Amino acid sequence: MTIGIIDSGLTTSNPEFSGRISSASADVAGSRGLTNADDLHGEMVALVAAGARDGTGVMGMAFNATIAAYRADTPGSCLSTNGCSFADSAIATGINNAIAAGAKVINISLGGSSPNAAVISAVGRAASAGVVIVVSAGNDGGAQVDDFAAALRAAGNGNVIIAGSVGTSNVISSFANRAGTESAWYLAALGEQICCEYANGVIKVTSSGGSNYYTVYNGTSFSAPQIAGAVALLRQAFPNLSAAQAVQLLLTTATDAGTSGEDTTYGKGVLNIAAAFTAQGSTSIGSSQMAMGDTSVVTSPAMGDAISAASLPTVMMDSYARAFNVNLASGMRAAQIMPRLTMALTARQESLSLAQGRVSLAFTVDANGRNQGNPWRGALRLSREDADASRVLAARMIAQLSARTRMGLAYSMGADGLVASLQGQDRPAFMIAANPLEDAGFARHGQTAFALRQDLGARWGGLWGLTLSAERADGQIGAPWRTTGMPDPMQRSDAVYRFGAAADGHWGAWDAALGLSWMAEQRGVLGARLNPVFGAQGADSWFADASVGWRPMGDLRIGAGWRQGYTAIHAGTMLQSGSHLWSNGWVVDAALANALKPGDTFSIRVSQPLRVAAGGANLWLPLAYDYDTQTTTWGTQRLNLRPHGREIATELAWHLPLWGGSANANLFWRHNPGHYATLPVDRGWSVGWKYGF
Structure with a gap:
């Protein structure tokens, strides 16, 4: 100038x-x-x-x-x-x-x-x-x-x-x-004490009374x-x-x-x-408005620490049509890691079950007693709103429709667990090490599930069955979403639909199951959420599940399972086709009944929660702006969503009847918890005793 x-x-x-x-x-x-x-x-x-x-x-x-x-x-x-x-x-x-x-x-x-x-x-x-x-x-x-x-x-x-x-x-x-x-x-x-007067090409210094002075101006x-x-x-x-x-x-x-x-x-x-020199007024990427302080991406637990070293440079324009180089990675947030042990120990729950003829019911409710003592008014029903108000944490009903047909309904419980119940799978219970065959890679709430199983009878040397399932849930965002510095509650949940079919078979001491399912997310990407500026329109995921169990002796069962997932991200204004994810999770466990005393069960599990193994999102973003021609140069930026860490959870559990109630002791160890490579090992133990009145 x-x-x-x-x-x-x-x-x-x-x-x-x-x-x-x-x-x-x-x-x-x-x-x-x-x-x-x-x-x-x-x-x-x-x-x-x-x-x-x-x-x-x-x-x-x-x-x-x-x-x-x-x-x-x-x-x-x-x-x-x-x-x-x-x-x-x-x-x-x-x-x-x-x-x-x-x-x-x-x-x-x-x-x-x-x-x-x-x-x-x-x-x-x-x-x-x-x-x-x-x-x-x-x-x-x-x-x-x-x-x-x-x-x-x-x-x-x-x-x-x-x-x-x-x-x-x-x-x-x-x-x-x-x-x-x-x-x-x-x-x-x-305008005060402005430095300085020059003489002979350097700042002028005046000496007087043994001191040096600069000449300044006002x-x-x-x-x-x-x-x-x-x-x-x-x-x-x-x-x-x-x-x-x-x-x-x-x-x-x-x-x-x-x-x-x-x-x-x-x-x-x-x-x-x-x-x-900072952006003024509304800012935008391309033709879509987005504030510089807005959240750009919230990842899901399956993505762990994938964005820890992410870089997503782009150009944003302000209301003066000035171009600013911005790294959208500064607005990315990883899913928060929840304290599993604390939640498991502090939850006050009661389980209620009953069976009559061909119908069995089971409920798990919040036992804090907020509404105890209040008279009951109105009809008995189990809508989602009433269940939430009554603090029903989970409910399941299984009905025998005919000699070979059973149906299951569940609230606040995914279709995977309901299918396992209809199949009669014998899975040990653990506090910390989850089963990835019941994991979609992100938290869901308000689930409603339906499953229908048909017993196919004896075929190919074993007993076979086929189960169809459907589930509706709200996918929960993994970290707070910020829009111009304020939380946006509209971004916290996302409708998720899932439909599946699973075949199971039993041959003497062996049992196995194969399942295929399709999951549709309204806005999420395997639980992750992208800023609407990218034109995100959700994703479709397909899961293939395989599990096998072996009972070499009456009281010992050994099992293993694998879930393989593929997620296709829907293309949008800035989301290019070809954006996809591969994910997987696995589990190996064993349970020995009557291990140390009659009625007890000793179990061990080693598992990897669902984790993105490869893939990411291809984003078509402005990369440079030419003021002479007033044109924007666009290019593809890759957002890799594969985490650096890999959680491996190991847990030992011992359950036994004690003093008219039930006791349990658990010991767990989690390497790279939450798929974060830099987090220290999460380890701990707990003992508990429950007595029912």
Whole structure:
């Protein structure tokens, strides 16, 4: 950027300006050259605006900018005790020359009475040419800005900023003219103790009384070039900005000072260049709005620590059509790991069951007793709402429809467990090590399930059966979802439907089952949730299950199972076809009844919960923006959802009758809990005793 500076000249030999003084620079009030031996005001202004970033001395705000300097002081006037004077004709010429030199911002650290028509016309031409003008408010300590500044603002068609001064604590300087009636265009910046005067190309040091001193300056003259430099930086970084937009950005992103909001002292507030460089207004990716602070992805437990090293760079646009490089990985959240042992031990539950003829019922209810003692009113029913209100944690009904047909219904229980019950599978119970054949990779609640089993009788040397099942649930998001800094409850659940068929067979000491199922998620991707900006439309998953059991002796059973999953992610606006996941889980367990005493059971299980083994999402994202052509370059970014860790859970369990009740002891060990490679081993033990009344 080129910054036009209309002032008293500058020292051309100063290394802070080396190679960056425009050849268009000139003395517009005479033929003396730019260097002014009688006054350093213009040089100080230029240092504040554009001093070099060279590791020494002063660094200006726009340290790489080109300086178009126009010396406008009246010849001989700087020798006066009142300081330099400036003719309106020279100021007008300087403005016109700066426009011709291609300046995007012009600094005028001058003041006084209202200018003549030539200056007003020059300011109007600058506004038409898309040039910002920054002018000092004046140093009279008055309630209104200088008439000169007010007149330039009135002629500038929204392209003029009036610069006030504050100290390091953002308190208005005693000498600075206040905003007054120009508060909408008044912006303060540091104007006290501005460093430093130069001599022979280095900062001037004065020695006196054994001490060294720097010469510093005060005044709104030195606030203005900071604002002018900020304009240059903005228009360099974002060349699409108009002059009016650059002005608006600096005024609206100012740090508030004094009375809340715009006021007659501080105007819009204090310059905050960092805030001006942040996205303003609504932001978007492509044509879809998304705030930079919004959650981009929440993964599921099956994905573990997959996003721990993820990178998903893209380009977002703000309301000024400015492009920002953003890494969406900063808005990703991994599924939270729940404390399994604590939940298992602190839950107060009661199990109720009864059987009569061909029907059996089982309920598990919350035993906290919130509604105990209240009289019952209304009809007995088990809708989802009534079950939730009554704290029914799970319910199951199995009915024998005919000699070979059984039906099962369940609430808050998945179809997998219901199918296992109808098949008569003998699975040991564990507190921590879950069975992946009952795991979809994410938490579900409010499940309702139906299963129908047909006994096929003796075939191929064994007894066979076929079970059909259906399930409806709400998939639960694995971590809090944030939208513009606030939780969004609408993102917490997702309708999930699942349908399956399973065949089972029994041959003496052996039993086996094979199952296939299809799961449809309304918005989720194996439990993960993607921001709607990607056009996510859910996913379809297919699971193939295989299990086998062997009873080598009456009291000993050994079993194993494997679940293989494939998830196809539905293509959307930014989700490309071909996005898919492969997942699997396995279990090996054994149970020995009457191990140490009659009626007890000793069990061991080693399992891997469902885990994404390969795959991810292909996202079509903007990667770059060209301001010259105003076009966006798009490309594919891969979000790998395979975790680095792999949970292996091992648990020993001992159940036995004791003192008229039942006792249990459990010992567990989890490697990489939750599929997090960096988490320490989760291990523990528990003992418990229950007595029913």
